[in-house]
Amino acid sequence: MDDVFQALSHSARRKILDIVGKMPGCNVNDVAKYFSMSRIAVMKHLGILEKANLLISQKSGRSRELYFNVVPIQMIYDRWTTEYSQFWASKLTDLKFQTETKKKKKK
Amino acid sequence: MDDVFQALSHSARRKILDIVGKMPGCNVNDVAKYFSMSRIAVMKHLGILEKANLLISQKSGRSRELYFNVVPIQMIYDRWTTEYSQFWASKLTDLKFQTETKKKKKK
């Protein structure tokens, strides 16, 4: 679980997930074009995502096809909707917490 | 958003959230008792959680009362249920897209 959260903690990696999610089967260079950092840096991010099982890759010829895997996210979703379900109902009605956090909300 | 995922990426911090969630208003030492690491290390974790807005603290006398805040988690939940909703139902997409996207990279 650490790996998944760690992988998702970097905006570049979440962006990669969005890109691959919209372009299933795209390769490393396709993804790297969206970033200003070097291709090697992108590959390291891909490696982290793959280690967290959020990406699946498959070699095809000289290129590597990338696929987004939603299962680990589903796992986290399940944890939150079960273990934290008690807080969802209670805190949603308490508007004090929401207004406090509304300003500092960013992407 | 980086802060929230980063905060959740360490199992000790997720454990802290569980502890504080079950003991609202508990203080730093109460939490530290659950860990073998030093109190200062625990305080650093608390600081990270507080910076991510997952914890709210309030001084009361000589101790600090801790509360779990579910709002940032709800924010993430919203993102996943909206942006990734396409993947939830059917995570297997046909392979038509990948051939199309690869041709477009002609330049």
Place this chain on the structure above:
DNA sequence: ATAACATGTAACCTAATAGTTACATATGAC
């Protein structure tokens, strides 16, 4: 065969994490 392309590996640098110990400050009990 050779050139262009896609990916992989190695070595290196800087900054942030995660932890420690030692000391300082503030408060409640007596």
Place this chain on the structure above:
DNA sequence: GTCATATGTAACTATTAGGTTACATGTTAT
């Protein structure tokens, strides 16, 4: 006031993260 308690701050260390450039390997096209 004195002392135990609860928290806070400072300084240090080791490891990991995130990035770079240079070079190597494998594959497709001409």
